[in-house]
Amino acid sequence: MTRRTTGWKLILFYVVLVLFSVIYLYPFLIQIATSFKSDSASTDNPLSLIPNPLDTSAWKRIFGIGVESPVPIMRWLGNSVVITLVVTAARVFFDSLAGYALSRLKFRGRKFLFATVLAVMSVPGVALLIPKFLMVSYLGIYNTYSAMVLPLLVDAAGVFIMKQFFDSISVSVEEAARIDGAGVFRTFWSVILPMAKPALLTLTILSFQGSWNEFTHFLVTTQSPELKTLVTGLASLASGELSAGTQYPLKLGAALLTTIPVALLFFVFQRQFVRGGNEGGDKG
Secondary structure, eight states: OOHHHHHHHHHHHHHHHHHHHHHHHHHHHHHHHHTTSOHHHHHHSTTOSSOSSOOOHHHHHHHTOSOSSOOTHHHHHHHHHHHHHHHHHHHHHHHHHHHHHHHHOOOTTHHHHHHHHHHHHHSOGGGGHHHHHHHHHHTTOTTSHHHHHGGGSOOHHHHHHHHHHHHTSOHHHHHHHHHTTOOHHHHIIIIIHHHTHHHHHHHHHHHHHHHHSOOHHHHHHOOOGGGOOHHHHHHHHHTTSSOSSOOHHHHHHHHHHHHHHHHHHHHHHHHHHHHHTTOOOOOO
């Protein structure tokens, strides 16, 4: 194979890559452009990437600037941010604890418990909607922030990820820490957890994305408009519950706000996220 042939193949590869990139990004660009269009322009020219005329009324309604009936998107945004941060922090901590216990602690029923975790992972989320509703109703926390947060604090997939990572770390590291007088939790917190940064980062991104985009859980555990998140509020907009007409600029502007945090998180940590599956601790 000549160098010229290799060069043409490389050029063709990049051309195909650019085409797929454009196909992937085009809907996102339409979303941005449409949010700056008027309602009529968004209907007449839905695929145009140039707003003509430029109209910011949708964003004024979103941020409540100079309008009589703003959509409470900022309240939805606040709910999403608070719930996502709490759930993400709790999942990283509790999933790590549970994964470490299943990996290192010797107790009766450990294998059965791990099999239960795997079984929970195989259950479709929609099958748990009614049990979740019954549980929060029985506890008397239906339609509260507690109902939105508590059932999401631990995730079976996160426990599995952390357990598998801890299995890859040599036991000799912990034995050295115990010789120095460290207890189980101190060994976990000060020695093992810092070594699990790749897995922790992966778990943080997945937990943030999952809790930020959560819809069905909030749908069955709340009914108050004040407890809507960006995702459930966006569903209300899309269904026409809060506005008349197509309102495409308003809906796509709200959808853009929903997309940005997760996209930024991934782009900031994409290198660590990709490397996270290939990195591990000191293996024995």
